[in-house]
Amino acid sequence: MNETNATHPTQAELESFFHGTLAEPDRQRIEDHIGQCDTCCDVLRTIPHDPLVERIHAATSSIDDGLTPVGSPTPSFQDEDAGTVPTALLDHPRYRIIRQLGQGGMGIVYQAEHKLMERPVALKVISSRLMKNELAVERFHQEVKAAAKLSHRNIVAAYDAEQAGDMHFLVMEYIDGISLDQLVARRKPLPVLHACNYVMQAAQGLQHAYERGTVHRDIKPHNLMRTSRGTIKILDFGLARFATQSEQSPDDPGLTADFTALGTPDYMAPEQARDSKRADIRADLYSLGCTLYFLLAGHAPFPEGTAFEKVLGHCERQPRPLSDIRDDIPPQVIAIVEKLMAKSPDDRYQTPAEVVEALKPYGHPDSAYANDTAATQPSIPNSMLSVPKVEPSPDRPSQRSSSQRPAKVSPFSMWVRKNRLLIGGGGAVLGAIVALLVLGNFGKDDASDPSRSDLAELTVQERTTAPATTDSWVNLISLSDPPANTVAGNWEVTSTGELHADATPGARIMLSFLPPREYDFEVQFTRNSGTQSIALHFLDGEGTATFDLDGWSENLGGIQNIDGENIRTNPTRVDNVVLENGRRYSAEIRVRRDQVQAFLDGQLLSTYEGDGSNLTLLELWTLPEKSLGLGAYDSDTTFHQVRLRPVSN
Known part of the structure; x- marks a missing residue:
């Protein structure tokens, strides 16, 4: 190496280069310089290590940076933890492997079924890297026992700890849903109502764990799953601390522990980077604040730079204000995010229960904010929100008020919102007619009750008399959410705004939309391939039934099931209903x-x-x-239009 004639970097620049805090252009310039300068290399050797920086460097190799989703390239299983299912797992006496769900730093997750109970489960096979000594195995079992004591609707249940050959795995509740990072990847930033609801639910789960002395240490969108019914489930309780302890050197665990920082750089609390052993529930709340920021902004608080730079950002900088990214976030919600992400734990909310109370006005489906904004937030139906359950405590009796029922949006509600300007402005005559109809139908008591001032928000059970007829159609495809609402098969909304189902036996999807008592339900579709039935699932009062077309491999049509009789034997049977593939049809239920x-x-x-x-x-x-709902039995089908017209309530 030769002495360069160029100007040497300053001492401060060399120290910043050594600690990895330089911006990329300056880093590259100094790296080019020291590659040819012995003097600067000698200076670098004299710079002392910064303990905080060391801890942050340790944090950048997260124990689990999110599972690689199914469909991503999977390494061959010739090595330790990847590829085809190991024989020992395939031959397990209690569990039948169905498919691989994903893989990450902690191991591989499979969907499986308990052979005797026929219960779907998820098996998380722990990486052999984390189970390389007897102490690690003991820690694994201790953490599993701790996780098994957590029983809450917002926490994924841990059922069992098992072994197959030399592999150790955790048996967990199987969640049919989507992680919040995947949801944002598909939908971009979420409506305020939905983002607050999901974080509020996660806070309920954290409160349950907090009351039992448990801290998660790796809260992030990847570890929050939304079920098909809108319930948020926290993954991997107990495994986070186990992974950190298992990475310690068995020869000198104390020294390694001093420089262990558990978590994911995008969501890690400052004190967790400094010393994860002393991080408490408030570190989880910081990560929850980062998660809420992610749901609202569409990206993490510090999206640019290396993992090291991101962690340093949490320690020293403020993220871009949410008010600069969106103009529809209430200042109160922005203040909640900022308090959750305060640098000092003392400046944050102190318990998850406090977060739940702070978010209720903005994340509860029945709140005034939800009612005022529901019409402007159609990307996910409000029926996909879940109301956090109030957990009983010694000084607070268990209770659930009627206001905690999840709200479903009816077609008549949508029509009222859609035509609100017409009714209140240029349509004065129409407004008077609607007013007379409402007063005449609902009666004097209802009209004088201030709690019923917004008729659009009344549930079906609360409406006793039908409102006026409307000719407005509601587009149900625009309100559908296939990742959450699919019951069987593969469904997606295409770029042209159509709903598509792959050929799968029993493929069906729910349309989370509460119809009035009387309505017209119209579906335009093309069966692209297959010979089996297309179905329209509808509600009639307290009953639920199906209008089946070209069913039973007998070209039958009709309404299933009446008094337990299918269309083969009930009076609505029609023969020779043959659907031609490639032809567009219109089916309607009145x-x-x-x-x-x-x-x-x-x-x-x-x-x-x-x-x-x-x-x-x-x-x-x-x-x-x-x-x-809709069904397409083993038939590749495109639903061009799915709409509903309220007739009366």
């Missing part, structure tokens, strides 16, 4: 209080007489809850 009529291409196909009380779904079309 639901009235005493009758349901089913049409195909405008022609009356079947009629059901009754109030819906004897209608049920076939087992093959079962939905998790009462809901409108």
Whole structure:
């Protein structure tokens, strides 16, 4: 190496280069210089190590940076933890492996089924790197025991700790849903209502853990799953601390522990980077604040730079203000995020329960804020929100008020919101007519009740008389959320705004939209391939049924199930309903209080007489809850239009 004639960097520049805090252009310039300068290399050798920087460097190799999703390239399983399912796991006496869900720094996750109980589970096979000594195995079992004591609707349940050959794995509750990082990747920033609701639910789970002396240490969007019913589930309780302890040197655990920082750089609390052993629940709350920032902004608080620079940002800088990114976030919500992300733990909320209370006005489906903004936030139906359950405590009895019921948006509500300007402004005459109808139908008591001032927010159970008829159609595809609402098969909304289903036996999807008592439900579709039925699942009062087309491999059409009889034997059976692949059809269900009529291409196909009380779904079309829905049995199908028109309430 030769002495360079160029000007030497300053001492401060060399120290910043050594600690990795220089901006990229300056880093490259100094790196080029010292590559040819013995003098500057000697200076670098004399710079002392900064303990904080060492800890931050340790943090940049996170124990689990998120699972690689299914579909990503998977290494061959010739090495320790990747590829095809190991024979020992395939031959396990209690669990049958179905498929690999993903992999990350802690190991591989499989979807499986308990052979005897037929219960779906997730198996997390712990990396052999983390189980390389007896002490690590003991720690694993200790953490699993601690995790098993947590029982809460917002925490993924840990069922068992098992072994297959020399592999150790955790048996967990299987979640049919989507992680919040994947949700944002698909939908970009979330509406304020939904972001606050999801974080509020996570805080409920953290409060449960906090009351039992447990800290997560790796809260992030990747570890928060949203189920198909809108419930948030926290993953990996207990495994985070285990992974950190297992990475310590068995020869000198104390020294290694001093420089251990657990977490993910994008979401790590400053004190966690300095000393993870002393991080308490407030570190989880900081990470939860970063998660809320991510849901609202569409990116982490410090999205640019190396992992080291991100962690340093949490310690020393402020992220870009949310008010600069979006103009629809209430100042109060921005203040909540800022308090969660305060640099000092003493300046944050002190318990997750405090976070729940702070977010309720903005994340509760029945709150005034939710009602005022629901019409402007259509990307995820409000019915996909879940209301956090109030946990009983010694000084607080268990209670659940009627205001905690998740709100579903009815088509009539959408029509009122859509036409609000017309009713209140240029449509004065129409407004007077609607007012007379409302007062006449709901009666004097309802009209004088201030709690019923917004009729659009009343639930079906609260409405006793039908409002005026409307000719407005509601586009249900625009309100659908396939990742969350799919019951079986693969469904997606295409770039052209159509709903597509791959050929899968029993493929079906819920349409999380509460219809009024009387309505028209129209679906335009093309069966691209296959020979099996297309189904429209509808609600009729207390009953749920299916209008089936080209079903049973017998070209049958009709309404399933009436008094337990399918269309083979009930009065709505129609023969020779043959769908031609590649042809566009229009099917319509007209639901009235005493009758349901089913049409195909405008022609009356079947009629059901009754109030819906004897209608049920076939087992093959079962939905998790009462809901409108679509089905395409083993048939690749495109649904061009799915819409609903309220007729009366």
